[in-house]
Amino acid sequence: MxxxxxxxxxxxxxxxxxxxxxxxxxxxxxxxxxxxxxxxxxxxxxxxxxxxxxxxxxxxxxxxxxxxxxxxxxxxxxxxxxxxxxxxxxxxxxxxxxxxxxxxxxxxxxxxxxxxxxxDLIDGLLDQNTETDTYPGVRGHGADRGLDERERAVLRMVADGRETDEIARELCYSPRTVTTVVRDITQRFRLRNRAHAVAYALRTGLL
Missing domain, CATH: 3.40.50.2300 (Response regulator)
Incomplete structure (x- = not known):
């Protein structure tokens, strides 16, 4: 331990x-x-x-x-x-x-x-453009394109606190695919980690 x-x-x-x-x-x-x-x-x-x-x-x-x-x-x-x-x-x-x-x-x-x-807060956040100018120092960076449906589905479940294996089972993907999807998102938007990816997507209306 x-x-x-x-x-x-x-x-x-x-x-x-x-x-x-x-x-x-x-x-x-x-x-x-x-x-x-x-x-x-x-x-x-x-x-x-x-x-x-x-x-x-x-x-x-x-x-x-x-x-x-x-x-x-x-x-x-x-x-x-x-x-x-x-x-x-x-x-x-x-x-x-x-x-x-x-x-x-x-x-x-x-x-x-x-x-x-x-x-329920995730659903509400997805219905609005949540980016504000209040705390610009914690934002991510822009990118050329948004998220596809697979990426949206994975990030929704990450935001709900689901583990990689659980996400894979529910979406019928392999755990490796889920990990790859999250890695691709963080690299494309130049984000630090899974938490930063979810927060950035919610803030900017990508989800």
């Missing part, structure tokens, strides 16, 4: 912070650290997704250790989800959907380079 993932919890409300710390304290592969310490993942807990909260998300992800950021909010519209992704979030959760097991799985997913978004 490798070293545990280091995780910090950031919240404007101390009660929300205490609840998240309690939920994660029982996971043996997750080590809780203070926000100022080096962390692989940061969980940012907010009541709503507004300008102050988005600034907190951006500042957390742009900190000296650049942790992957998960945002937990009381509720989020597709537009607010898009803003959170633009601010640097790699995982989105609603508070009423979160339990200790789901939160721990989301932490592991984003630490591994995945991007997780609730399915």
């Amino acid at each position: 490798g070293s545990p993932l280091s995780l910090c919890v950031v919240a404007l409300d101390p009660l929300l912070e205490a609840g998240a710390v309690s939920a994660l304290s029982g996971s043996p592969d997750i080590a809780l650290v203070q926000p100022e310490a080096t962390a692989d993942v940061a969980v940012v807990i907010v009541d709503r997704v507004d300008r102050r909260e988005l600034d907190l998300v951006a500042a957390t992800g742009d900190g000296p250790h650049r942790p992957a950021v998960i945002v937990i909010a009381s509720d989020m519209s597709p537009a607010e989800a898009a803003e959170a992704i633009n601010a640097g979030a790699r995982g989105l959760l609603r508070r009423h959907e979160v339990d200790a097991d789901r939160l721990a799985r989301t932490v592991r997913a984003v630490a591994g380079g995945d991007c997780t978004v609730p399915p």
Whole structure:
């Protein structure tokens, strides 16, 4: 077993912070650290997704250790989800959907380079052009063409937190094909990883 993932919890409300710390304290592969310490993942807990909260998300992800950021909010519209992704979030959760097991799985997913978004928010994001000028520093780069149907299907499932083998089974592809599809997308758009690919596609309306 490798070293545990280091995780910090950031919240404007101390009660929300205490609840998240309690939920994660029982996971043996997750080590809780203070926000100022080096962390692989940061969980940012907010009541709503507004300008102050988005600034907190951006500042957390742009900190000296650049942790992957998960945002937990009381509720989020597709537009607010898009803003959170633009601010640097790699995982989105609603508070009423979160339990200790789901939160721990989301932490592991984003630490591994995945991007997780609730399915209904994915559908809402796909219905709109989500690119904004609020946080231009976290955008990807342009490309000559968009995504084909196979690429769209794979990225939808990556965004939903599915593993490569699971995506392959459901879409009747080989795991190697799924890996190749994601690699081709990241190379074509000059993106860093799977999480960056999903966030970029959602932000720019490619999906």
